[in-house]
Amino acid sequence: MDFAKLMSAHINKAKEAAPPDSSDKKYLKRSEIEAQREAAYLAEKQAAEEARREKLEKKRKAEEYEAHKEAERREKRRRLAEESKQRREQEEEEQERQRRKRLGLPDLPPRKKEGEDEGTPVPDDEDIEEEELVGKLRALDEPARLFGETHKQRLKRYKKRVGADSLAALITDGPIPTTLQLVPEKDMRVELKVPKDEEARKFLFRQLASYFTMVLKAWEVALAGRSDEVKTSYQGKQAHTAMVQARENMRPLFKKLEKGDLEDGILEPVVEIVNAAQERRYVDANDGYLRLSIGKAAWPIGVTMESYFTYPPDPESPVNHDILFRPGIAPDGSDTFTPRTLIYDLKGAFGSMRKVNALYEPDYNESQEAGGVWPSKPIIQRSQPIPQSAYQVHLDAGLDPPPLTTSTVRYWSDYSRVFYHPKSLVQLSEFEVNDKLMPFEKWDVGMSLFDKLEREVDLVDRDLRPFVEECDGMQGLQLITSVDDAWGGWASGWIERLQDEYGKFSIWTWGLGDQGSNMAVSREMRLQQIVNSARSLYALAEHSSVYSPVSQTPLKVPSYMSIDASSPWHTGALQAVAIESMTISSRLRSSDGSRGSLHDMEDTFNNTGKRRIAKLEMSAADPDVLEEKCEEQIAQAEKVGSVTLKRESEGRDQLTEFDMDVFTKDYRTPSTGIKQQKKDHIFGRVEAARGEWSSSEGRGGRDPRDRFGEGPAVQRFSTSLLFPLLDSFPSIFNVRSGQNGKIAVYSGLTASTAVANQVRLIEQIVRRAASLDERETLCNSLQTIAEEYDEGWASGSDSDEDD
Structure with a gap:
């Protein structure tokens, strides 16, 4: 290689790498190069430090600006909160002035200005x-x-x-604070005769308040003097709860004593009770309390259960009304009796019914609007209220209501005779009834609405649990819902929550379907209703103890009944007769031998625990005709020396053939290809008879036993209590006593192969109508349900070939 060229290349490379020098020096020392490099490093470090300081300065200024803004925001919030507090105090002061004016108390002293002492101005x-x-x-x-x-x-x-402060009214610090001036114990003795003089009555009110205060104080002292072991025991806690409940129940009485408007109908029994207690005649005091609390007030109840209530000296009703109705106290202290129910409906579906009714009128003025943070008043848009029907107007006025017709009944509230508790009525304001833009028709819409509300608030804790906690011994829950629209999805969400919370109780579901089968609806809408019913069938039957689909009208209408299938008033009345009569045995008193709980009935036809779907059937008759036939049978039996006509002892070899099948709609068509070549095999049945029914009423019968001599499990309940027809009930029964009186009803719940046939027919329709994403799961679920009614019996025993 060329050594000269290699050296020349290294020299040139070194010259290129050397830093340029502005001096005339041709060569630089290494120390000079190092000094230049150090100077460049220090300059770069100083520039970075200045940039960091500038950044910190900007950050400090931004933080100071943000702190200043935050202080301004805090000051603004404090000022708004102070203004809101002052506005609220003024409203509370005005309300207190109105209350004192209503009670006849002295007016409030003028408010103290800021900086004044806390002493009350003294003249x-x-x-x-x-x-x-x-x-x-x-x-x-x-x-x-x-x-x-x-x-x-x-x-x-x-x-x-x-005790001589005339500047402001004194309020005692006893168990129940009151503005009444209490009298000493020596002046508490009341006379049996109620005075008529106004001053004497005021003194009597003070005596009663003083005596009740003394008794409550003595009661509290006696309970407080117990040992800790007794206090923490179950009996000790019950005793304390009874004392607290008695104290709270007496608050309305003290309010009436303060107002001085206690009517003589209540004042005289109260004076009698106190006089007997002061003379130590406690048995007479208890008798006076019973006379005061029973049969002295109008029971605010209605519908079918209205006729079941009895009042002394009439004999006790066989129906225990405490099962479906709950006692309560209105804000004015009067006793109430409202249904144990929870009703959900859409906006506008309640008609003229108000959430706050005559039993629960508020103490405040509803027109007073609470002030908010903003000083301007809100603009309130109120919808036009729905006017009351003539029937409700006459009921409120205490007059005989006019007869109802299909043209005058607009909402179910038009013929309702019951006052509901405000917590029983829940309006779903997200949807409006008969809304065309947002119809409440698809199953998924109802399920989505339930999930949305359940995420916001626990519906079971908010709506249902207060009613459940009032029950001493709950036997079960009943859910009544339509299943061919979005309510099926809503009910499916509810039934899952009920199963989680109250799975050990009986949960009976009545699915009201085919609501639009007799109306002019499109084919797409009808298919959508069938798909909704199928999805509800799977969800409700899975989580319910008993699920019974109920059709809008029976498949065959008997000659003694005329019903308008397009009127919800007529169809709802027929469904109420069947459901109420079927479950009447669960509401009878324990002393009645025909009483049966919901769990006892469901065990009869659901002995496997998987046949939860039952078929609902019924028959109706004139009770007078049944009684005449029964007397003829007795007369014929006496001729031959035998009188054995008990329903429980006869008819074991035959099952009743009912007149009306209110089971779900029959979807069989010639195109389905399914022929009824076999009779329905019955696994179990529960029957409920109301009236003097016998086995030979012309309804026919069939032998339930198979070729091995074994038959289905049958349980029968009977009672002489007829179904009452109130003036709000439509005239759908063409019987002599049914126009303005009562009818005899025979109903039954049956688990048979008819359920499997209907489920399979629905499954064939769903297979063609349902969407692809839900078709397979839904059809497989329906087939599984149908197979439960094909097991456990010989398939050829009930065929026509064996007859």
């Missing part, structure tokens, strides 16, 4: 000299002076101590 003529005031306080064994106490505060303390 000059009521003032006391300081030395005299100190002497009087010492005479009462009170401290002469308190730390930081002014003369006005000292005077106020003295007047409050001696």
Whole structure:
């Protein structure tokens, strides 16, 4: 290689790498190069430090600006909160003034300005000299002076101590605070005769308040003197709960005593009770309490259960009304009796019914709007209220209501005769009834609405649990819902929550389907309803103890009944007759041998635990005709010397053939290809008879036994209590006693192969109508349900070939 060229290349490379030098030096020392490099490094470091300082300065200024803004925001919030507090205090002061004016109490003293002392202004003529005031306080064994106490505060303390404070009304600090001036124990003795003089009545009210206060105080002292072991025991806690409940129940009485408007119908029994208790005649006092609390007030109830209530001296009703109705107390202290129910409906579906009714009128003025943060008043848009029907107007006025017709009934509230508790009525404001833009028709819409509300608030805790906690011994829950629209999805969400919370109780579901089968609806809408019913069938039957699909109208209408299938009033009445009669045995009193709980009935036809779907059937008849036939049978039996006509002992070899099948709609068509070549095999049945039904009513029968001599499990309940027809009930039964009286009803719940046939027919329709994403799961679920009704019996035993 060329050594000269290699050296020349290295020299040139070194020259290129050397830093340029502005001096005339041709060569640089290494120390000079290092000094230049160090100077460049220091300059770069100083520039970075200046940039960091500038950045920190900007950040500090931004933080100071943000802190200033935050202080301004805090000051603004404090100012708004102070204004809101002042506005709220003014409203509370105005409400207190109105309350004092209503009770006849002195007006509130003027409000203190900021910086004034806390002493109440005292007129000059009521003032006391300081030395005299100190002497009087010492005479009462009170401290002469308190730390930081002014003369006005000292005077106020003295007047409050001696009970002569005329500046403001005194409120006692007893178990029930009251503005009534209590009398000493020696003046508590009341006379049996109620005075007519106004002053004497006021003194009587003070006597009653004083006596009840003394009794409650003695009760509290007696309970407080118990040992800790007794207090923490179950009986000890129950005793304390009883005392607290009695104290709360007496608050409305004290309010009436303060107002002085206690009517003689209540005042006279109260005086009788107190007089007997003061004379130690406690049995007479208890009798007086019973006479006061039973049969003295109009029971605010209605619908079918209205006729089940009896009042002394009439004999006790066989129906225990406490099962479906709950006692309560209205804000004015009067007793109420409202259904144990929870009703959900869309906006506008309640008609003219109000959430707050005559039993629960509010104490406040509804027109008063609560003030908010903003000083301007809100603009309120109120919808036009729905006017009451003539039937409801006459009921409110205490007059005989006019007869109802299909043209006058617009909403179910038009013929309702019941006052509901405000918590029983829940309106779903997200949807409006008969809304064309957002119809409540698809199953998924109802399920989505339930999930949305369940995420916001626990519906079971908010709506249902308060009613459940009032029950001493709950036997089960009943869910009544339509299943061919979005309510099926809503009910499916509810039934899952009920199964989680109350799975050990019986949960009966009545699915009201085919609501639009007799109306002019499109084919797409009808297919959508069938798909909704199928999805509800799977979801409700899985989580319910008993699921019974109920059709809008029976498949065959008997000759003694005329019903308008397009009227929800007519169809709802027929469904109410069947459901109420089927479950009547669960509401009978324990002393009645025909009582059966929901769990007892479901065990009869669901002995495997998987046949939860039952077929609902019924028959109706004139009770007078049944009684005449029964008398003829007795007369014929007496001729041959035998009188054995008990329903429970006969008819075991035959099952009743009912007149009406209110099971789900029959979807069989010639195109389905399914022929009924076999009779329905019955696994189990529960029957409920109301009236003098016998086995030979012309309804026919069939032998339930198979070729091995074994038959289905059958349980029968009978009662002489007929189904009452109120004036709000439509005239759908063409029987002699059914026009304005009562009818005899025979109903039954049956688990048979008819369920499997209907489920398979629905499954064939769903297979063609349902969407692809849900078709396979839904069809497989329906097939699984149908297979439960094909197992456990010989397939050829009930065929026509064996007959």
